[in-house]
Amino acid sequence: MSLERYQRIAAIGGVYSNHLALGAAVADARRRGVDAIFCQGDLGAFGPHPDKVFPILLDAGVQVMQGNYDNSIGEGLADCQCGYTDPRDNHFAKISYQYTFANTSDRWKAWMRGLPQSIRIQLGRYAVLMSHGSPRKMNEFLWESTTPTHFLERVLREHQADVVLATHTGIHWKRELPEDRHFVNVGVIGRPENDGHRHVWYTILDARDGLRVEFIPLEYDYRSLAQEMEGEGLPQEFIDTVLTGWWTTCLEILPAKERKRGKF
Amino acid sequence: MTTTSSDAPRAELTALDDLWFQVAGTLCNLTCTHCFISCSPSNHAFELMELADVKRLLEESKALAVKEYYFTGGEPFLHPHMVEILEATLPIGPATVLTNATVMRPSQLKRLAAAESRSIYSLELRVSIDGYSPEMNDPIRGLGTFRRAMEGVKLLLDHGFLPIVTVAQTWKDGGDDEVFRRFVAMLQAEGYSRPRVKMIPTLRIGAEEKRSRGYSESERVTAEMMDGFDASQLICTHSRMATDRGIYVCPILIDSPEARLGSTLSESAGPYPLQHGACFTCYVGGAICSNFSSGGRDVS
Numbered sequence: 001m002s003l004e005r006y007q008r009i010a011a012i013g014g015v016y017s018n019h020l021a022l023g024a025a026v027a028d029a030r031r032r033g034v035d036a037i038f039c040q041g042d043l044g045a046f047g048p049h050p051d052k053v054f055p056i057l058l059d060a061g062v063q064v065m066q067g068n069y070d071n072s073i074g075e076g077l078a079d080c081q082c083g084y085t086d087p088r089d090n091h092f093a094k095i096s097y098q099y100t101f102a103n104t105s106d107r108w109k110a111w112m113r114g115l116p117q118s119i120r121i122q123l124g125r126y127a128v129l130m131s132h133g134s135p136r137k138m139n140e141f142l143w144e145s146t147t148p149t150h151f152l153e154r155v156l157r158e159h160q161a162d163v164v165l166a167t168h169t170g171i172h173w174k175r176e177l178p179e180d181r182h183f184v185n186v187g188v189i190g191r192p193e194n195d196g197h198r199h200v201w202y203t204i205l206d207a208r209d210g211l212r213v214e215f216i217p218l219e220y221d222y223r224s225l226a227q228e229m230e231g232e233g234l235p236q237e238f239i240d241t242v243l244t245g246w247w248t249t250c251l252e253i254l255p256a257k258e259r260k261r262g263k264f
Numbered sequence: 265m266t267t268t269s270s271d272a273p274r275a276e277l278t279a280l281d282d283l284w285f286q287v288a289g290t291l292c293n294l295t296c297t298h299c300f301i302s303c304s305p306s307n308h309a310f311e312l313m314e315l316a317d318v319k320r321l322l323e324e325s326k327a328l329a330v331k332e333y334y335f336t337g338g339e340p341f342l343h344p345h346m347v348e349i350l351e352a353t354l355p356i357g358p359a360t361v362l363t364n365a366t367v368m369r370p371s372q373l374k375r376l377a378a379a380e381s382r383s384i385y386s387l388e389l390r391v392s393i394d395g396y397s398p399e400m401n402d403p404i405r406g407l408g409t410f411r412r413a414m415e416g417v418k419l420l421l422d423h424g425f426l427p428i429v430t431v432a433q434t435w436k437d438g439g440d441d442e443v444f445r446r447f448v449a450m451l452q453a454e455g456y457s458r459p460r461v462k463m464i465p466t467l468r469i470g471a472e473e474k475r476s477r478g479y480s481e482s483e484r485v486t487a488e489m490m491d492g493f494d495a496s497q498l499i500c501t502h503s504r505m506a507t508d509r510g511i512y513v514c515p516i517l518i519d520s521p522e523a524r525l526g527s528t529l530s531e532s533a534g535p536y537p538l539q540h541g542a543c544f545t546c547y548v549g550g551a552i553c554s555n556f557s558s559g560g561r562d563v564s
Contacts, residue, residue: 087444136279137496145386146332148357154329252460255358255555256386256426264458 013167016190017047041067074113086252124207129161288337365416479541
């Protein structure tokens with residue numbers, strides 16, 4: 001199979017209905033000169049007015065794949081398949097899912113249903129596989145502190161990829177593997193990274209001279225997002241995350257090292 | 265305790281994500297009344313694992329793409345080489361220790377904190393406490409164990425760890441939310457500002473069978489129950505348990521001789537019939553042994 005070929009791309013992780021960050025990310029990526037922009041799913045959740053992200057994606061020609069949230073909303077499932085197990089985490093996940101489901105129009109639900117669950121491209125000399133959680137499970141959490149290098153080597157080998165891109169955890173990281181192979185978690189633009197900063201992150205990959213991975217901190221109008229969320233009656237805990245950069249929910253899924261870096 | 269059934273559905277090992285070590289055998293300084301493998305100071309059904317055997321398995325595990333390493337017993341900190349074992353694990357992957365937190369020493373925790381800070385991987389300490397008060401905990405775990413375990417929690421906090429307090433649901437059905445809330449409040453009052461609490465069902469085998477009751481014949485996983493079920497929620501589809509007597513199918517069934525699958529990890533990768541009552545608890549509870557830090561369910 002012949003793959004689409006690129007030299008320099010932008011990879012955007014979970015959007016979580018943050019249409020303001022999505023607009024900013026698309027503009028920023030264009031300014032930085034990329035051949036194409038990809039989005040690795042989880043278009044809804046957490047933020048306000050889920051329908052606002054779709055026109056931005058289409059107008060910008062973003063190549064989109066399905067995350068677990070999009071799979072759930074598209075298929076009309078009972079929950080987001082986020083993989084939480086803590087009662088408090090599930091409480092907030094339920095609020096978020098019910099709001100997003102109720103406010104996503106049928107047209108976009110059908111569109112999400114048809115999205116691919118992975119994307120393969122050729123980036124310079126690298127065969128790149130984009131996944132949401134991991135190549136083997138859409139909602140697998142690949143955290144930096146719980147993902148051994150030997151595990152990643154196996155995943156890349158089994159999926160015949162030189163580079164695997166994932167998102168889903170909400171925190172970006174990368175690891176160089178033997179034989180010029182790479183794993184990159186591209187981060188998310190839906191909410192900040194639990195580090196006390198309000199910006200969000202996306203990733204540019206450039207293969208013109210070896211693989212260069214650049215994590216981009218992205219400023220956007222977080223105050224307007226918070227106002228919209230307030231207007232929609234979304235939980236104050238979500239709004240506090242946008243305003244402070246600290247996660248207040250979905251914390252129990254964090255491994256020890258990632259949890260320690262946060263405030264709560 | 266268990267019945268065998270030729271038509272029990274079989275669970276395939278899809279990937280060896282979690283490698284468990286019965287590192288302290290069945291040796292424990294406590295004699296909890298709900299222990300599903302009846303650990304005690306005098307239970308030598310399984311002995312401490314040799315350091316060299318643990319290291320050999322760690323090496324073997326790399327080629328099998330193991331994702332997480334778990335250490336249990338008995339009480340792991342009764343093992344004279346526990347710190348060295350964790351120091352050998354953390355350079356290759358994340359480690360979790362299941363402890364009662366009553367025998368760890370500050371000098372050990374100082375070394376472990378240093379080992380974790382040198383590693384890119386997490387070290388999790390899971391502390392078993394079965395009540396939010398001595399009145400609730402001590403009848404299960406022994407007189408004075410609530411205070412001793414809480415002192416252990418504080419010791420862990422002092423060394424920079426965020427322990428996961430693991431609570432077996434020994435109370436009558438219902439009231440889980442209230443128990444959870446009271447646990448969180450108790451831990452916060454004791455100085456753990458952002459407590460991590462994990463509640464797990466009891467397993468009606470070993471000592472727990474005498475404390476409450478054993479499994480009824482109807483508490484079994486059937487072929488019909490597996491239809492449409494996400495089998496990745498069963499521990500045996502992604503885990504194996506290493507002991508001083510060989511490799512067992514999961515961390516729960518080591519008292520069942522037929523659950524021993526081989527001497528090496530590679531010869532222990534076959535399917536296993538879900539024939540035990542404990543399999544039913546695993547089915548209902550879902551991934552009851554893991555930390556939930558990195559699992560994921562099959563979406564399709």
